[in-house]
Amino acid sequence: MPNQGNLANWLQKPKTTKASAPEAAKPDAQSSSPKAVPTPPASSQSPALSPKPSTEKAAPEGAPQGMFDKQLRPTRKRSQPSEAKQSPIASSPRTSDSEEASPALPQRKRTRLGARASGRPKAKAKIIVDSASSSDESFVLGAPSPAHSDGGNGSSELSDTLEKSPKDKPSEDSSPAILGTSAAELAAKLTAADTAPIKAKGKKATKKAKKAKGAKSAAQKAPDPSYTTPDEVLTTFAELITDTVPYAALCYMFEQVEATTKRLLILDMLTQFFYRVITHAPQDLLHCVYLCINRLAPQYEGVELGVGESLLIKAVAEATGRNATKVKSDLAKLGDIGLVAKESRSNQRTVAFAMTAKHFGSSASRQLKVGYVFKTLKQIATTSGHASMKLKVDRIKGLLAGCQNSEAKYLMRSLEGKLRIGLAEQTVLAALAHAFVHHRSEPLPEDLEDRVQVLQEAAATVKSVYNELPNYDKIVPTLLDQGLDILPQVCKLTAGIPVKPMLAHPTKAISEVLDRFEGHTFTCEYKYDGERAQIHRLETGETMIFSRNAEDMTAKYPDVVDKINRAVQSTTQSFILDCEAVAWDRVQDKILPFQVLSTRKRKDVKESEITVQVCIFAFDLLFLNGQSLLRTPLEDRQKILGDAFQRVQGDFEFAKAVRTSEVEEIQTFLDESIHDNCEGLMVKMLDGDEASYEPSKRSRNWLKVKKDYIMGLGDSLDLVVVGAYLGRGKRTGVYGGYLLACYNPDNEHYETICKIGTGFSEVDLASHRDLLQESIIAQPRSYYEFSDAANKPDVWFDPKMVWEVKAADLSISPVYKAAVGRVDSTKGISLRFPRFIRIRDDKSPEDATNSDQVADMYHGQKINAVKANDGSDDDY
DNA sequence: GTTTATTTAGTGC
DNA sequence: CTCCGACGCATTCGG
């Protein structure tokens, strides 16, 4: 409120937005390099480092394999700013090195190089970023190699390099094909590895590869620096990670990752990081993995931080001695609590230090270790009960106090639950796989193409293992103790542990389905509107139920156990069923809306007190009597499913399905499903390789067709924009969402109906901000009906803009005001899955969808007719 | 001190 | 849940 004015201004120009935020961020990373980034400031962080690192670090440690690196000693951190640019370096050093490297497995070599280089020049800037500051350059493999190796064109890029370099490749292309694609680059990388290996990724490379080989040498030489972790980064990892992993090392890696958008580079950096951890501090690998994916335990264990934005604001405020209001306004400006914390800290050093002393004791080292951070986060998660919030805040403050540089930023983001650095689970799995490939004793194949393939297969293996047993507590130790090769034998599908469910791709029209499945046999089944339920029966006879996100829902559905028992055939012992649990009206034998299902209690549910009955609609079987069916084609799985279970009217049903390839029939079936209160259809491939169950994959083998996806169908409304919310993260500087209202002609009021935050392109976001700039008003109009507590926007607008919005359904809302009194005496109507479609220039606010129309649309959803009888209303 | 209302976090879609 | 955008890979098009 107070600052609306400011906000307004602030928003005005496109601005800064990015400038500010981003810059802030990145800079540190690299530019800062000079400053402190990595190993930072000598002073503080280094304390630890400097001492031991150098010498022994590696050596002493018995780190596995250390072969290569050992030597690496830290050249010292590159902290020295000075050298930064100056080092011309590139040329000289690298050249030499490069040669070594380029050839086959340069990896090892690189290390040395690096080492020697100690003096190292710095060379390359990081890739992405422009090199601006960073100085590194040096030998990164990429760069160098090309040049030298081939000798051919050396690209001079060293300096510039960066992304552009890719282009250069052509030049050399002796092996054009390869180069062109990533394959080449991969190759390049290979060469480089340092301590770690490099990775590469091109899948298809294979074909080309051959040619490449021919030209092999040539090909390899031409590496593309872009996807190879810069030596500077490698060196920093080596310096920071000795026998244990400092949180600073992890954060340094995060910074490097955040500074780029290239996926392959991110993957490589993470691979290098993990490799270093595996070889020098394997006991910390699990912690690092968890911190990278921002989780504390397997999902099904239900360990949650229980920390949200308000607690974080409080923690930051207290830790830095500022007041919460100020922190909030900074948050609005920066769009990231992590940045706020970081900025605050730098301005409040003394306070921070004071805190440090208080929480860590003087003796405590100032350097946070990942193990400690992880442990503390877990403590925060398990804290509960009276005054637990204060305790959590204190713990957060304690951690914050020990943070230096960017650590505070990432710590806050971890607490917030989103790292937002462009790296998430899939990347972690692939990097883990790659790191272990490099770590295992057998050498990588010499042939580039083969290497790529080995890496890809490893990634696929790890991902698949994880999907079948989503538990890093088991996977990571297994990898460390027994290696990649036997991982699949040790970690496999188990009844009692949730499998990542297979997902479906949205489809915009039936014709799209036909295009995709032409020539294949497929089945169409109802898409029920309930909750995904993966029902397990263990060997012990125990039954467990997991949600779509692998959450243990067993306690929520005690009644389902009995239903299942009545549906199992005598020969059926252990199994994993894939189903949808749907709210069911036993009196009328009808499906009830999702909103009804969601009112079921979740904990301590006693069978006798259940108010909302459920019917299970089974549609797949993943495991039966100790046997995995994941690779069995759907057609067979369905058959087995049908044999192993029997229908129990109203309690356990098989999803209604039809096999047809006729457009008309599909259309009819779709209409029918909608009529039966379902969301639409699921269309699945029945046979062939593509018909296996692919956990977690949103493959094209399962498609979903919902009425609202289809043009012209679904609920579309024209609503008035009355307010907006400041964007966060990548929406910093524009509005992240808007508050919409419908028009009530009776009293000429605007009644809020929903917020909207998706469907906008980036251009839309910017133009909407500009277009609405003039409509900003300091206070809401008296004729706006909204819920003060809940949807108060950051900025209010006069009613001018009208947008077409699409939604899947209309719902009774506890907070929105649309059509109040028409459907429910006190509650309004809102929209389910609202998204922006387009601006309606042709409509004035008074022409927007009105309250009666909203009420009619709500009643028009036949499912609600059912609802009407339960209750609150009388309309019918 | 208990009971009730409000706020926050987490999960579903 | 919906949607967008960037990347990487593959295929196609134009010279």
Added chain:
DNA sequence: CCGAATGCGTCGGAGGCACTAAATAAAC
């Protein structure tokens, strides 16, 4: 035959509503 353009799938990250549960704050 090659580089440019186009198409497709993956991954990550913006954002939505409703509801329960837990903790705090407010009332009695």
